Structures are given as C-alpha cells and as structure tokens.
Amino acid sequence: MPLTQDACPVWPCDDPDRDAFIAQVRMQGARLYRDLPWRNLDDxxxxxxxxxxxxxxxxxxxxxxxxxxxxxxxxxxxxxxxxxxxxxxxxxxxxxxxxxxxxxxxxxxxxxxxxxxxxxxxxxxxxxxxxxxxxxxxxxxxxxNRPSLYLETNVRTVFLHELYPDCEGVSDKQLVPLVADTCPPDDARAWYYALLDYGAHLKTQVANPSRRSAHYTRQSAFEGSRRQKRAELVRVVLAAPGITADELAVRLDEFERAGARDGVDAVIFDSIVADLVSEGFFRRDGDVFLP
Structure with missing residues (x-):
C-alpha cells in the first residue's frame, strides 16, 4: 500500500542520498540530452x-x-x-x-x-x-544561468520518481526545499535541463509520477469544451474581420455540428463572445467583430 504524505521521507534521504540523487540526474541528463532550439540561449x-x-x-x-x-x-x-x-x-x-x-x-x-x-x-x-x-x-x-526555484511538471516528476517512489499526495511544500537545495550556484541552466530531459523520458517509461503529486489535476477534454469554442471564435474573427454577430454564431454552430455535437445556443454564444471582447481578443463595432 502506498505511503501517505505524512509517512514519506523528507530530505536528506538515505536511499538515494543527496549526492547520489544529483549524480543520477546528471548522468541521466547527459544520456537523454535533447537538442532544443531554445536551449543554451542568453536572450x-x-x-x-x-x-x-x-x-x-x-x-x-x-x-x-x-x-x-x-x-x-x-x-x-x-x-x-x-x-x-x-x-x-x-x-x-x-x-x-x-x-x-x-x-x-x-x-x-x-x-x-x-x-x-x-x-x-x-x-x-x-x-x-x-x-x-x-x-x-x-x-x-x-x-x-543563475540559481532559481524552478518547479514544473518534469522537474516534479524526477523528484517524485527518485525520492518518493512509494508516496501518494506529495505536496510541493515538501519538494520546494529539495529543489532549492539541489540547484547549484554556478550552472543552474545545465542542472534544470538535466531534470527536464530526465523527467520527459520518465513519462514515456513509467506511469507518470507527477500523478502522485498532491497538486496533480487531469486536463479537461478539449473537444466540445468552452475553451475549444473560444479558440474557434478567435480563429474565425481573425480570418474574417468584419464578420457580423449572426454570421459568427452560424459559423460556430456549423463547427460544433461538424464535430457531431449539438449546436450552440444564443446564451452560450453571447457569453463566450462577451468574455473574448472584454479580454481583448477582438472588439465589437456595432454588429460586426474586428481583430
């Protein structure tokens, strides 16, 4: 049975200890190095x-x-x-x-x-x-290339996999001091890229360890969501500046039905459009919408 958060170890751990953990991350980072276009930039x-x-x-x-x-x-x-x-x-x-x-x-x-x-x-x-x-x-x-507290999903994955393999519901409050303690003062860039490369690899090899984080939430489905409707409305207005409200509603309705979903009623359409206008995605000029 998995341990509860309270029963899980806190740093320093005996197995692996701090030095062994750092050596493991550096070794795996070198082995799994990804040549990404934004890597090693100082811009x-x-x-x-x-x-x-x-x-x-x-x-x-x-x-x-x-x-x-x-x-x-x-x-x-x-x-x-x-x-x-x-x-x-x-x-x-x-x-x-x-x-x-x-x-x-x-x-x-x-x-x-x-x-x-x-x-x-x-x-x-x-x-x-x-x-x-x-x-x-x-x-x-x-x-x-300065020390920082960089805790994102792949970094979290490595710490959970290596230090909390039998724990559920591990909080970021537990991980923060470990992340801070292991970040070197002289080459934070290389250290965090090693964590990212190793974490990305782990997700392809084992059940995603980040799911054992107390903060893990499964991303909601995009298909049919309000988020998808918002994205489609933005796309249409950008492609057809000056489109009328009625035509925009028709285009969204057609988009939904093409995905084998029900059409969009006027209340939902008006609500989404109002949000997009207020957030600055496009503007309304009388009965037409403009980027």
Missing amino acids: PYAVLVSEIMLQQTQVARVGRFWERFLARFPTLDALASAGTADVLEMWQGLGYNRRALALKKTADVCAAERGGTLPDTAEELQALPGIGPATAAGVVAFAF
Whole structure:
C-alpha cells in the first residue's frame, strides 16, 4: 500500500542520498540530452517565449511555433509594436490564446517602462502579466544561468520518481526545499535541463509520477469544451474581420455540428463572445467583430 504524505521521507534521504540523487540526474541528463532550439540561449526574451509556449503544450509542437514567432517578433520592442491581431494570428495552433495576450502585454510594459528589456529577478518577472513562479524561475535559470526555484511538471516528476517512489499526495511544500537545495550556484541552466530531459523520458517509461503529486489535476477534454469554442471564435474573427454577430454564431454552430455535437445556443454564444471582447481578443463595432 502506498505511503501517505505524512509517512514519506523528507530530505536528506538515505536511499538515494543527496549526492547520489544529483549524480543520477546528471548522468541521466547527459544520456537523454535533447537538442532544443531554445536551449543554451542568453536572450531572456527568447527564453520567455519558449517558457510560455511550453506551458500545457508538448515540446514537439512548440519548436516550429517558437521559431516562427521569433522570426516575426524578434525582440520585446517588436512584439510591443505589433497589433494584437498579428500576435494572435502567429499563435494560432498552439492553443491557450490567453498566453499570447499576456506575452503581448508584458512586451508593452517592458517597452514603455524598461527600455525593451526584461527584468533579471524572479520577483520582478512575476510582476509582469502572465508570468508565474515557474516561468520566472525558468527565465532566471535558462537565460541568466543563475540559481532559481524552478518547479514544473518534469522537474516534479524526477523528484517524485527518485525520492518518493512509494508516496501518494506529495505536496510541493515538501519538494520546494529539495529543489532549492539541489540547484547549484554556478550552472543552474545545465542542472534544470538535466531534470527536464530526465523527467520527459520518465513519462514515456513509467506511469507518470507527477500523478502522485498532491497538486496533480487531469486536463479537461478539449473537444466540445468552452475553451475549444473560444479558440474557434478567435480563429474565425481573425480570418474574417468584419464578420457580423449572426454570421459568427452560424459559423460556430456549423463547427460544433461538424464535430457531431449539438449546436450552440444564443446564451452560450453571447457569453463566450462577451468574455473574448472584454479580454481583448477582438472588439465589437456595432454588429460586426474586428481583430
């Protein structure tokens, strides 16, 4: 029977001990090294774009989007100068369009207040739109190669697999001091990439250890969801600027029925559209919608 959280060990552990754990991660990281396009960069903006794109999106899908996005918006100033519609257009296919809006807002703030540069501390980064603790720590570690507390799903997977193999409901409160303690002062970048490479591999070999985290939640189905309807409405308005409300409703209804789902009633349609307008995805001008 799996141990409860209270019965699980806390660092330091006897098996493996701290040094053995670090050696294991470094060995596996070297063996499983992934040659990713955003790896070993010292451009904080490029790293930030990769970290935001990788949120809830598989690495294999992110590569081409990251390269295309940076080719179009190579700097924070370039992104700040772009229109929201152009940014959303370049984001299409990645999903979670809120990430694109938050990234654009961050660029706007940095262009207006920081001379087009990102701050270099986790605290200052978290004050920007859409940047949470893990994203901020990732920028500090990967762009500035400084110690940070980077706890995301693959990192969590390694700690749970190696240190808590028989535990259920392990909290991040337990993991945080371990992550902080093992991050080296001189090469945080290489250390966290070793954790990421090893964690990604573990997910293909064993039952995902991150499911034993107290914070694990299964992602809700996308098909038929409100999130999918939102994404389709954004796509249609970007592709057909000036579309009327009635036509937009028809297009969404057709999209749902093509997926063998019921059509969308007026109340749901109006609610989703109102949310998208208020969040800045597109605007309403009389009876038409514009990017």
